Amino acid sequence: MSSKKRIFxxxxxxxxxxxxxxxxxxxxxxxxQDSYESIFCVVDMHAITVPQDPEILRKKSIEIAKxxxxxxxxxxxxxxxxxxxxxxxxxxxxILNTIAKMSELEKMTQxxxxxxxxxxxxxxxxxxxxxxxxxxxxxxxxxxxxxVGEDQKQHVELARDLAKRFNNKFGDTFIVPEVHIxxxxxxxxxxxxxxxxxxxxxxxxxxxxxxLDDAEMIRKKIRKAVxxxxxxxxxxxxxxxxxxxxxxxxxxxxxxxxEIEAMFVGKGYGxxxxxxxxxxxxFLESFQARYNALSDKEVMKILNKGADKVxxxxxxxxxxxxxxxxxxx
Ligand code: AQP
Numbered sequence: 191m192s193s194k195k196r197i198f199x200x201x202x203x204x205x206x207x208x209x210x211x212x213x214x215x216x217x218x219x220x221x222x223q224d225s226y227e228s229i230f231c232v233v234d235m236h237a238i239t240v241p242q243d244p245e246i247l248r249k250k251s252i253e254i255a256k257x258x259x260x261x262x263x264x265x266x267x268x269x270x271x272x273x274x275x276x277x278x279x280x281x282x283x284x285i286l287n288t289i290a291k292m293s294e295l296e297k298m299t300q301x302x303x304x305x306x307x308x309x310x311x312x313x314x315x316x317x318x319x320x321x322x323x324x325x326x327x328x329x330x331x332x333x334x335x336x337x338v339g340e341d342q343k344q345h346v347e348l349a350r351d352l353a354k355r356f357n358n359k360f361g362d363t364f365i366v367p368e369v370h371i372x373x374x375x376x377x378x379x380x381x382x383x384x385x386x387x388x389x390x391x392x393x394x395x396x397x398x399x400x401x402l403d404d405a406e407m408i409r410k411k412i413r414k415a416v417x418x419x420x421x422x423x424x425x426x427x428x429x430x431x432x433x434x435x436x437x438x439x440x441x442x443x444x445x446x447x448x449e450i451e452a453m454f455v456g457k458g459y460g461x462x463x464x465x466x467x468x469x470x471x472x473f474l475e476s477f478q479a480r481y482n483a484l485s486d487k488e489v490m491k492i493l494n495k496g497a498d499k500v501x502x503x504x505x506x507x508x509x510x511x512x513x514x515x516x517x518x519x
Contacts, residue, residue: 192227197370198333200231200273203250204240205390207257208398209470210378213441214339218372220262222337228268229331229500230258232493235273235280236324239317240304240391255489257401260481271496273327278504282326283319285511289355290322290348298344304391325349329364330504337370340377341387360514376437381415384430399438402478405471412467423454423462432459435466442469 199219201211219230232254237247251272258270273279295301295318305313316323321344328336328349336346346369353364378388380397388398396414403411418429425436425447436447439462445453454462509519 194225194227195334196229196332197222197226197335197337198229198231198328198331199337200233200236200327201254201257202233202237202390203247203254204237204242205250206398206400206402207254208378208388208390208400209438210339210388210398211390212261212401213378213438214341214372214376215337216258216261216263217441218337218370219258219268222335222370223263223268226335228263229333230263230268230270231327232258232270232272233324233327236320239314239320252486252489252493255493256481256484259484259489259492260477265492265496269496269499270492271500272493275493275497276501276504278330278501278508279323279326282330282504282508282511283323285515286322286326286329286352286356287319289359290325290352294348294351295319295321298348300341300345321345321348322352325352328367329353330507331500332365332503332507333367334365335370336367337372339387340371343369343371356511363511363514378438379430379434381411381434384416384434399470399474401474402481403474405475408471408474409464409467412463412470415463417459421458423451423457423459425451435462439466439469442473 197219199215201207201215219228222228232251234247234251237250255270255272259265263270298321301313301318301320304317324342324345325348328346329352336349338346346367350366353366357363357366380386380388380392381399382392382394382397386392390398392398396411399408399411412435415435416431417435418431420429423432423436425433427433436450439445439450440447443450512519
């Protein structure tokens with residue numbers, strides 16, 4: 191291992207990526223890749239914990255990798271690969287399943303949210319087990335730091351607990367990873383409901399600004415975004431919808447919430463929303479130009495190379511784990 195600490199993270203190809211995924215996770219990875227040995231994964235095995243159309247899933251997996259690259263992940267500095275192409279993830283998950291507890295998984299808010307539709311009894315076992323697969327992803331690479339959005343903190347905590355439990359039982363094997371959440375990388379909330387995070391799987395497209403939305407769509411979505419009572423542009427906890435919009439403005443413009451409040455003194459929601467839309471459009475236009483310049487073929491080449499590089503790291507760790515638990519390797 192190099193002297194740099196290692197980071198690992200990923201996004202599911204489960205829908206259209208949005209500015210929450212970018213601000214909460216990918217933008218942070220771009221910064222961190224200079225100071226960490228970085229591995230970024232397209233977590234398609236996580237995506238199938240809810241139903242996926244096979245053709246769309248294949249397309250989306252390449253799309254996510256293109257988004258990583260367009261956002262600034264540099265394949266010369268970071269490894270990018272598709273999770274299902276490295277089967278060690280599934281093997282380690284099985285072993286970790288034997289030390290994870292039902293009670294731990296039952297506490298996971300993501301499972302509670304995502305199983306709401308069909309109810310706990312109808313939810314797939316894979317959806318319940320999602321955090322154990324995520325722990326396997328992280329622990330397989332001796333990951334020291336896991337940069338994720340705030341919503342994933344609970345899952346990284348489980349990875350830490352499983353690493354410690356395994357080490358206690360079988361001797362030092364896993365590094366106990368730290369979670370890294372960008373300070374200003376708040377949870378981006380839904381435009382249609384500031385009580386819930388912006389999400390790929392939210393039913394309404396007015397919940398999120400997608401990274402590949404065009405300018406007109408962005409203007410429309412921001413116009414329709416819910417706001418709080420009153421008309422002043424103020425950044426306060428009791429105005430969660432406005433606070434969320436100001437946070438988004440702040441992230442894309444580099445201005446602080448205080449500066450934004452000052453810019454809009456005497457102006458109303460209409461002025462604020464039109465400027466917010468233009469700030470997002472300015473950022474996404476250059477991002478989309480980089481995205482459109484990438485071909486599927488060159489992206490697949492980067493992904494295959496990434497898988498070839500990570501496989502030996504994963505294999506070595508898995509063999510160590512198998513030996514420790516009494517398997518014949
Ligand atoms: N709203 C958000 N604000 C900040 N960060 C977010 N992330 C997701 N939503 C927000 C971060 O994006 C990374 C990738 O997420 P994921 O695809 O692994 O799954 P997720 O967290 O479940 O994201 P979504 O968009 O809500 O997808 P669906 O609807 O498919 O489940 C993670 O680091 C996450 O923290």
